[in-house]
Amino acid sequence: MTDTNMARAHLEAGESTIIEFNDVNKWYGDFHVLKNINFSIKKGERIVVCGPSGSGKSTMIRCINRLEEHQKGTILVDGIEMNNNLKNIETIRKDVGMVFQHFNLFPHLTILENLTLAPIWVRKTPKKEAEEMAMHYLERVKIANQALKYPGQLSGGQQQRVAIARGLCMQPRIMLFDEPTSALDPEMIKEVLDTMIELAEEGMTMVCVTHEMGFAKTVADRVVFMDAGEIVEANEPHTFFDNPQHDRTQAFLSQILNH
Amino acid sequence: MAIVFKPSPSLPPPSTSVGAVAWIRQNLLSSPLNIILTMLSLYIMYLTIPPLIEWGIINATWTGSSRAACTGTGACWAFVNTRFDQFMYGLYPSEETWRVNLAAILIVLLVGMFSIKMISKLYLSITITIIYPIVAYFLFAGGIFGLEPVETSRWGGLFLTVLLGTIGIVASFPLGILLALGRRSNMPIAKSICIIFIETIRAVPLITIMFMASVMIPLFLPDGLNFNKLLRVLIGITLFSAAYMAEVIRGGLQAIPKGQYEAADAMGLTYWKSMILVILPQALKLVIPGIVNTFIGLFKDTTLVYIVGMFDLLGIIQLANHDTKWLGTTIEGYVFAAFVYWIFCFGMSRYSMAIERKLETGHKRN
Numbered sequence: 001m002t003d004t005n006m007a008r009a010h011l012e013a014g015e016s017t018i019i020e021f022n023d024v025n026k027w028y029g030d031f032h033v034l035k036n037i038n039f040s041i042k043k044g045e046r047i048v049v050c051g052p053s054g055s056g057k058s059t060m061i062r063c064i065n066r067l068e069e070h071q072k073g074t075i076l077v078d079g080i081e082m083n084n085n086l087k088n089i090e091t092i093r094k095d096v097g098m099v100f101q102h103f104n105l106f107p108h109l110t111i112l113e114n115l116t117l118a119p120i121w122v123r124k125t126p127k128k129e130a131e132e133m134a135m136h137y138l139e140r141v142k143i144a145n146q147a148l149k150y151p152g153q154l155s156g157g158q159q160q161r162v163a164i165a166r167g168l169c170m171q172p173r174i175m176l177f178d179e180p181t182s183a184l185d186p187e188m189i190k191e192v193l194d195t196m197i198e199l200a201e202e203g204m205t206m207v208c209v210t211h212e213m214g215f216a217k218t219v220a221d222r223v224v225f226m227d228a229g230e231i232v233e234a235n236e237p238h239t240f241f242d243n244p245q246h247d248r249t250q251a252f253l254s255q256i257l258n259h
Numbered sequence: 260m261a262i263v264f265k266p267s268p269s270l271p272p273p274s275t276s277v278g279a280v281a282w283i284r285q286n287l288l289s290s291p292l293n294i295i296l297t298m299l300s301l302y303i304m305y306l307t308i309p310p311l312i313e314w315g316i317i318n319a320t321w322t323g324s325s326r327a328a329c330t331g332t333g334a335c336w337a338f339v340n341t342r343f344d345q346f347m348y349g350l351y352p353s354e355e356t357w358r359v360n361l362a363a364i365l366i367v368l369l370v371g372m373f374s375i376k377m378i379s380k381l382y383l384s385i386t387i388t389i390i391y392p393i394v395a396y397f398l399f400a401g402g403i404f405g406l407e408p409v410e411t412s413r414w415g416g417l418f419l420t421v422l423l424g425t426i427g428i429v430a431s432f433p434l435g436i437l438l439a440l441g442r443r444s445n446m447p448i449a450k451s452i453c454i455i456f457i458e459t460i461r462a463v464p465l466i467t468i469m470f471m472a473s474v475m476i477p478l479f480l481p482d483g484l485n486f487n488k489l490l491r492v493l494i495g496i497t498l499f500s501a502a503y504m505a506e507v508i509r510g511g512l513q514a515i516p517k518g519q520y521e522a523a524d525a526m527g528l529t530y531w532k533s534m535i536l537v538i539l540p541q542a543l544k545l546v547i548p549g550i551v552n553t554f555i556g557l558f559k560d561t562t563l564v565y566i567v568g569m570f571d572l573l574g575i576i577q578l579a580n581h582d583t584k585w586l587g588t589t590i591e592g593y594v595f596a597a598f599v600y601w602i603f604c605f606g607m608s609r610y611s612m613a614i615e616r617k618l619e620t621g622h623k624r625n
Contacts, residue, residue: 067521093527104522108540118526150620
């Protein structure tokens with residue numbers, strides 16, 4: 001049994017739901033971007049979300065920490081409803097780390113300061129402790145020797161690994177990845193994916209928007225396919241890739257796998 | 260066996276592209292047009308610089324007690340020389356000017372202490388922004404500890420210029436930040452107030468605001484409640500440049516990518532924390548040239564106080580020009596004023612460039 005299989009077995013033993021979408025709808029002006037999303041994610045589960053551009057996949061995961069507001073339905077994260085209550089939002093954001101397509105590191109701060117900012121100012125961790133923790137995570141993403149540099153001095157792949165470490169520094173229960181490898185040079189994609197695979201093996205709940213199908217096959221517990229604001233299909237990777245139920249999924253897979 | 264790839268070694272650039280001769284060839288003599296422009300510039304410098312030096316230095320008269328003492332063909336610096344104290348302090352009593360000097364030395368020392376690592380920057384900032392102004396005020400105005408009271412109407416000269424400029428800058432900067440944040444906020448009432456304030460102030464000339472401050476406000480205030488004219492003018496100048504400052508800073512805020520706001524939000528930082536820790540440091544750095552532009556503009560705009568009967572550096576020089584003993588020294592007076600303003604403004608400009616260099620953290624990869 002591989003690590004992932006063990007984790008799956010662990011999941012089936014009845015772990016609790018950590019993220020729940022109930023009839024979630026969202027509009028950008030008149031544009032109906034999310035349509036009746038019903039989906040739940042269990043604790044420790046690794047979800048890969050894929051789909052054509054404009055299908056609402058980024059919007060959906062950005063609703064989880066309310067970078068986007070939904071207009072209808074409910075989203076429960078860790079039992080807390082995401083609504084206009086600022087306190088709820090703050091509580092959830094402390095527990096949900098996020099990695100962006102364009103890294104979004106703070107260019108005026110060193111790598112170390114990027115990592116310690118949130119622990120010090122949000123979690124009120126003493127500076128020394130925060131720095132020790134930051135160095136620990138930097139070592140885990142194999143970049144500790146760059147701690148005193150500025151983000152502008154690092155390559156894209158290194159910056160994205162720093163961004164992952166920055167997310168981990170808040171010791172989140174959920175990590176969200178919004179196309180983490182889409183802005184990277186081909187040579188740097190692997191180093192970021194390796195970091196994410198390691199993280200997955202430790203049992204972190206992960207929701208990842210990506211087109212890296214290899215990553216989806218090896219890591220995901222479930223792959224979600226979205227199109228035109230709807231979840232078309234969600235299945236375990238081997239069913240999803242070998243025996244897709246929906247013709248739209250088949251068309252999408254043939255587009256991205258056969259080139 | 261595969262061929263091992265070995266990068267070729269880096270070589271130094273060819274000698275024709277470095278050194279003084281190469282620089283002259285590239286920048287001054289690179290094309291026929293460039294050669295003509297270089298010659299023309301040299302000719303214009305030859306025409307203007309030697310006469311200026313003759314007038315200003317070689318043939319100038321440096322000492323004397325009236326215009327009659329200036330017999331040479333050059334500048335009559337004796338005028339500036341004898342009136343120097345007045346230009347510096349206005350009508351401030353001459354035996355009390357040490358108080359102004361002391362305050363000036365104090366602030367220079369305090370600011371200089373920023374370079375000492377042992378001293379907490381936070382405490383130093385508090386000292387400078389809260390304790391120092393109180394000390395300086397009592398030094399200037401007197402009235403306690405046996406210091407002879409000096410009314411603000413007697414404050415003048417460069418002292419008044421620097422006072423107005425510094426307080427205007429220090430007060431308008433934070434106010435400008437608040438206005439800029441307010442104008443971009445989602446709260447409709449705060450937003451409207453900021454927009455109305457900024458647009459109203461920017462639509463009115465500074466002279467009008469000065470007149471309002473010195474003439475109109477006292478009319479509306481009840482009898483007996485009448486606060487100092489200097490203070491009213493200061494408030495006017497501060498509000499005026501805060502409106503401009505707000506727009507400069509808003510430009511910086513808009514230039515920060517949305518991703519920075521999102522990353523700060525996603526971490527759970529509150530609005531004020533994300534502004535202070537993430538957004539403002541970047542936005543302000545970006546608009547340092549615009550901020551310093553506003554500062555320099557404010558510093559020079561302080562000359563307008565003379566129309567409400569206060570004598571700053573320019574005002575006191577103009578006043579001195581009317582002295583019958585010194586008729587015909589207008590040019591010298593204005594050249595001196597220009598020189599002093601130039602020193603201050605050029606200093607601010609260089610200081611801002613130094614700050615920009617210091618804050619450069621390689622956003623752009625070279």
